[in-house]
Amino acid sequence: MDAKNVVLAFWKSMESNDFSAASQWLADDYEAIWPLSSERIVGCDNFIAINTEYPANGHWHFKINRIVCEGNQVVTDITVTDGTRTDTAVTFHTIENNKITRQVEYWPENYEAPAWRKKWTETLEQK
Template identity: 50%
Template sequence: MAPKEVVLSFWAAMETNDFYLASKLLTIDCVVQWPQSHETIFGRENFAKINSQYPASGKWTFVLNSIVAERNQVVTDVNVSDGKLFERAITFHTVEDGLISKQVEFWPESFPAPEWRRQWVQVMGE
């Protein structure tokens, strides 16, 4: 599979909420970094365990907003929700030999638009 297809398959597997299935698209010794919390997950087994144990209010959903691929680098913008929590993940994937060997994942926190900018912007959803 091309790197883009590997990453699309990964998100499809994540959508099943079987994180051990999804982890099969990662190398055994993959590295997953979460820069905002300064954490690094080493290995697909730890990836599956942490995602399986992550507190959730319901089934996780993953909606792909965009994907950009160049050679073995793939970037995705995904909405993630458990029905109560609505977040967005920007993930940089490195694909080698048909598996994801590295992810650097950013979880930007949303915040209300400052009032002082109102005259120049339209707030999404209004």
């Protein structure tokens, strides 16, 4: 299986909200880096626990907006929602032997556009 299809299978498994099943796509030495909060998640057990315990108001849904691949590197831009909150995540995946060995994820916070630049911009429809 190529790197792109490994990542597509991972996101499909995440949609099930069975994070144990999703972890089948992760290597034994998996690590996730969240630079914006200065956190590192090591191992499948921690991946499962943090996703299972994350406060949610319902079933999580994952929509891939964009996927870019080069060799064993895959980048996804996704929208994640539980029906109440909606977030964007940009994830850089490294694939080795049909497993995700590393993810670097950016979870940017939405913010109001500054008033000073509104005369040059248009407001986008929310995802």
